[in-house]
Amino acid sequence: MDCHIKDLIEEDMPTLFFEEVSITYNQNPLFINEQIFSPTNINLLKDLFSELGIVCDITPYSLYRNVMIKNKDEKSSIIFDINMSINQRAELHVRDFYISVNQRILDETIIKKALIFALETYAKKLKCTQIKFRVSKDLEPMEDNVYTKIQTLPSNFKFTMGTDPTLFIENNYEEFNNPFSFEDTTLWYKNLL
Structure with missing residues (x-):
């Protein structure tokens, strides 16, 4: 039959649930254009x-327009927590861009730069019109003692709540200035189409 045994006997619950939801929302442009966090698009993101x-x-939620992403293993050199959403205009919005790295072996700036590029690549594959990053303005390095303590090998986890603006400027992102905003975050955006 030219298929794996798992194809015959194992049910993929996330895919089955997605198919059920997509039938209900088959007129929604995000579902029609596959610009949501469907199982296929999640696998693409995992590959990146x-x-x-x-x-x-x-973990997708809110009709596959939002997603929470966390590293799988606590004993990793990269700890991260990212939340993303796609709005009706097919704009990918990245929030909670939290990344902590073991600075004995990795450079936080290089990891953030690589993640920004990966998320931009993902947004282009989904044919998103724009990508936005909402990041903290706090650029003070902080110790991450929780992850440093659980490691067996010597480690030195540190993180910066914010992201150096140079990473966005070098990659042709623009800062969105809202004169009425008193938030402690900055919104960087880039048009993709």
Whole structure:
């Protein structure tokens, strides 16, 4: 039959649930254009992260327009927590861009740069019109003692709540200035189409 035994006897619950939801929302442009966090698109995102050496759990919610991403193994050199959404205009919005790395073996700036590029690549594959990153303005390095303590090998986890603006400027992102905003975050955006 030219298929694996798992194809015959194992049910893929996330895919079955997605198919059920997509029937209900088959007139929604995001579903029609596959610009949502469907199982196929989640696998694409996992593949991009695995190319960076990151194994993660990705949990979609709110009709597959939002997703939570966390690293899978606590004993990893990269700890991250990212939340993303896709709005009706097919704009990918990245929030909670939290990344902590073991600075004995990795450079936080290089990892953030690689993740920004991976997420931009993902947004282009989904034919998103724009990608946005909402990041903290706090650029003070902080110790991450929780992860440093659980490691067996010597480690030095540190993180910066914010992201150096240079990473966005070098990659042709623009800062969105909202004169009425008093938030402690900055919104960087890039048009993709």
